[in-house]
Amino acid sequence: MKIRLIYYLLIFCLSLVIGVGCATQETSNPVAPEENSEIALKDHRLTGNETWDPEKTYIVHGTLEIPQDITLNIPPGTTVKFGRDALLTVRGILKIGTPLDQDRVTQLVHLTSNNVRPTSDDWTGILFDHTHDLESFIRGAVLEHATIALDIKTTSPTVAECTLRQNETAITLDGSDALIQHNDILDNHIGIRTIGRQTRPKIEKNNITKNETGIFCENVQSIIRNNxxxxxxxxxxxxxxxxxxxxxxxxxxxxxxxIANVIVDAADPVLNIKQIGTVYYEPFANTRIADAGFPYPTLLIDLEE
Incomplete structure (x- = not known):
């Protein structure tokens, strides 16, 4: 009888030990730390195609380079902040925001300064460096506080449904056939600058307003209409x-x-130090063009909240 009692007691104690041990093991599992919400890139050169995570904020210092035959995709909802004089150089393909084959923009990409008190030339901008590609686009983005937000040389990306504000120059088109359409380009020193004579960039249905100079034109082949x-x-x-x-x-x-007072051409010899041509602006719209400019103002409100 005593032997049987001792046997039962041993089994009971053993079950308690096993139960406590199991309970301790279950509650001692470490909690995985949250991933960092910011990714810092300093003098970074892509080695393969990349698609960035819209849940993260990317902070660029120095030069970020997209080499030839490499694609960087920055999807809607992504924020990219640039340090002082930072530059994004594109020699491959850059896709920012909502693809052109989608019906509408529902989230914006925000490209801005990393400075807590930003000015109009905090970061250098995005340079399309003679890429000759036709796949790059910027659609549904806010670009601000750059020296030249989009410096486009001999390539022809589409820039559509964007807001470019508080830059020294919003867009420079140098030997480019780019399509610049349905953008708000405001509060810049120069809105758009065109250079070269062998290309025909299309600047259509934009709000180009509140700039010191809306369009600075050195390419008379430029198509500038319905703005x-x-x-x-x-x-x-x-x-x-x-x-x-x-x-x-x-x-x-x-x-x-x-109208003539806000156009600088051959009729303004006092303002010119060299011979220039004449701007022929008639016929002109008699009222504001309702469907020009950035079509999603509520998204800007959401971005700034």
């Missing part, structure tokens, strides 16, 4: 000896004298 060009100090400044034809734009009013 709102109001509230700039100078809406358009011609800087070559050839004439320029720009039609069906809204200049802020229908008074030809007032």
């Amino acid at each position: 709102n060009l109001n509230a700039n100090i100078f809406a358009l400044r011609l800087n070559v000896k050839f004439d320029l034809v720009v039609t069906n734009n809204w200049w802020g009013n229908s008074d030809t004298d007032k």
Whole structure:
């Protein structure tokens, strides 16, 4: 009897030990630490195609380079902050925001300064460095506080449904056939600068407003039409000896004298130190072009909250 009792007691004690041991093992599992929400890149050169995570904030210092035959995809919802004088150089393919074959933009990409008190030239900008590709695009993005936000040389990306603000120059088109369409380009020193004569960039249905100079034109082959060009100090400044034809734009009013006052061409010898051509701006829109500019203003409100 005593032997049987001792036997039962041993079994009971053993079961308690096993139970406690199991319970301890279950509660002692370590909790995986949360992944860092920021990714810092300093003088980084891509070695393969990359798609960034929209849940993270990317902070670029120095130069970020996309080599030839490499693609960087920055999807909607991504924030990229650039340190002082940081530069994104594109020699491959850059895809920012919502693909062109999708119906509408639902989230923005934010490309901005990493400075807590940003100015209009905090970071250098995005340089398309003679890539000659036709696949790059920027759609549904806010670009701000750069020296030249988009410096596009001899390539022709589409820039659509974006806001470019508070830059020294928003867009420079040098030997480019780029399509610049449905953007808000405001509060820059220069909105768009065109250079070269062998290409025909299309600048259509944009709000180019509240800039010191809306368009600084050295490429008279540029197609500039159906834009709102109001509230700039100078809406358009011609800087070559050839004439320029720009039609069906809204200049802020229908008074030809007032329109002429915001255009710098051969009629303004005091403002010019060299021979330049004449801007022919008629016919012009008599009212603001309603469907020009960035079509998703509520997304900007969401971005700034």
